Amino acid sequence: MAPADGRPALEPDTPSRDAAVEVIPLARPVMGEAEERAVADVLRSGRLSLGPRVEEFEHRFAARVGAPLASAVSSGTAGLHLALRAVGVGEADEVVTSPFSFVASANAVLYERARPVFADIDPVTLNLDPEAAAAAVGPRTTALLPVHIFGYPADMPAFERLAEQHGLGIVEDACEALGARHRDGVEVGGRGHPAAFGFYANKQLTTGEGGMLTLSSPEQKQRIDSERNQGRAPDMGWLDHDRLGFNYRLSDIACALGIAQLDRLEAMLAARTRVAGRYREALAGIEGLQLPCADSEGDVRGWFVFVVQLPGGVDRDETVRLLASAGIQSKPYLPAIHLMSLYRERFGHREGEFPVCEEVAARSLALPFFPEMSDGQIARVAEELRAALGL
Numbered sequence: 001m002a003p004a005d006g007r008p009a010l011e012p013d014t015p016s017r018d019a020a021v022e023v024i025p026l027a028r029p030v031m032g033e034a035e036e037r038a039v040a041d042v043l044r045s046g047r048l049s050l051g052p053r054v055e056e057f058e059h060r061f062a063a064r065v066g067a068p069l070a071s072a073v074s075s076g077t078a079g080l081h082l083a084l085r086a087v088g089v090g091e092a093d094e095v096v097t098s099p100f101s102f103v104a105s106a107n108a109v110l111y112e113r114a115r116p117v118f119a120d121i122d123p124v125t126l127n128l129d130p131e132a133a134a135a136a137v138g139p140r141t142t143a144l145l146p147v148h149i150f151g152y153p154a155d156m157p158a159f160e161r162l163a164e165q166h167g168l169g170i171v172e173d174a175c176e177a178l179g180a181r182h183r184d185g186v187e188v189g190g191r192g193h194p195a196a197f198g199f200y201a202n203k204q205l206t207t208g209e210g211g212m213l214t215l216s217s218p219e220q221k222q223r224i225d226s227e228r229n230q231g232r233a234p235d236m237g238w239l240d241h242d243r244l245g246f247n248y249r250l251s252d253i254a255c256a257l258g259i260a261q262l263d264r265l266e267a268m269l270a271a272r273t274r275v276a277g278r279y280r281e282a283l284a285g286i287e288g289l290q291l292p293c294a295d296s297e298g299d300v301r302g303w304f305v306f307v308v309q310l311p312g313g314v315d316r317d318e319t320v321r322l323l324a325s326a327g328i329q330s331k332p333y334l335p336a337i338h339l340m341s342l343y344r345e346r347f348g349h350r351e352g353e354f355p356v357c358e359e360v361a362a363r364s365l366a367l368p369f370f371p372e373m374s375d376g377q378i379a380r381v382a383e384e385l386r387a388a389l390g391l
């Protein structure tokens with residue numbers, strides 16, 4: 001079954017017109033003997049949680065993105081939630097963020113009874129537009145929550161200036177952006193603000209479920225580490241808790257898997273970049289089809305998904321059906337958050353508020369994209385997409 005939450009499905013779930021045709025899935029993790037060994041070692045050790053793999057994974061991950069500190073958490077969403085608390089977001093506060101994101105980034109704001117205030121996106125990078133964000137800042141705004149959507153770095157220097165000007169906190173949703181780098185040479189996640197990464201099975205690095213916060217403030221890390229573990233004080237035993245916390249821990253099993261994945265991360269990222277380049281060649285020249293923006297001015301994308309925008313007037317649902325009947329998974333990705341029923345009902349959002357986001361959300365289609373995708377598979381997707389578009 002495809003998850004109903006808008007994320008790419010991981011398993012083939014649509015019968016193709018010819019049962020002998022291999023189904024090309026939207027995403028597929030790279031898993032090998034190293035991962036099996038790492039997990040088996042933890043199982044044999046008897047320390048399945050709160051053991052040595054957690055810190056090791058944190059140190060290795062922080063070093064990879066150039067952040068001083070990191071805290072492993074149970075999901076990207078849990079990371080966003082703890083990060084918002086750590087920068088001081090609370091009830092009735094406003095957080096300026098992107099409506100073109102996976103719903104988790106806005107939901108995390110709601111967990112604290114704060115309000116996500118959306119601003120429109122840049123039509124090229126599809127990231128939160130700094131000028132629109134500036135216009136959305138009001139007296140109740142306490143933080144900015146930019147999302148590095150589809151792995152393309154958000155314009156952090158602009159958001160840092162805006163935050164400085166109004167005394168705001170910054171939390172980065174880097175869940176799609178492992179391997180991305182800003183034009184000033186800093187890796188996404190390495191700027192010092194809490195940045196959340198996610199390790200769901202379709203991400204650049206997976207632990208099945210899981211997440212990581214990178215950050216620079218020891219005080220913030222102490223609070224996050226306490227709150228992920230029921231509010232336990234660092235120097236106390238299990239029995240005293242001086243604040244409210246959650247169970248957002250990541251197990252040693254997951255951390256061992258994450259360490260094994262880090263060992264092959266550069267190869268996996270390079271493979272994703274190769275697949276994206278092949279797609280560009282294979283999809284060139286389809287009139288009206290918009291491909292993901294190229295890296296510009298030194299910003300480097302960390303490839304997560306390959307999302308195209310269909311030519312105007314194309315029936316996207318029909319395109320998805322035609323591709324599925326040819327054994328190719330695809331998915332409308334992403335829907336605009338402000339137009340989801342929860343957000344419409346709670347905040348009275350309607351069509352027309354964020355025209356760039358709405359236009360992009362209406363035309364976006366995620367194609368199969370994973371490191372081990374072969375040239376033959378890419379060619380088949382391109383051929384069937386052309387056929388589905390009547391070309």
Ligand SMILES: *Cc1c(COP(=O)(O)O)cnc(C)c1O
Pocket residue numbers: 075076077078101102104105147173175176197198199200210211
């Ligand atoms: C994957 C993702 C998350 C977090 O997902 P989890 O399933 O909680 O790990 C958050 N934001 C974005 C943009 C994502 O793509």
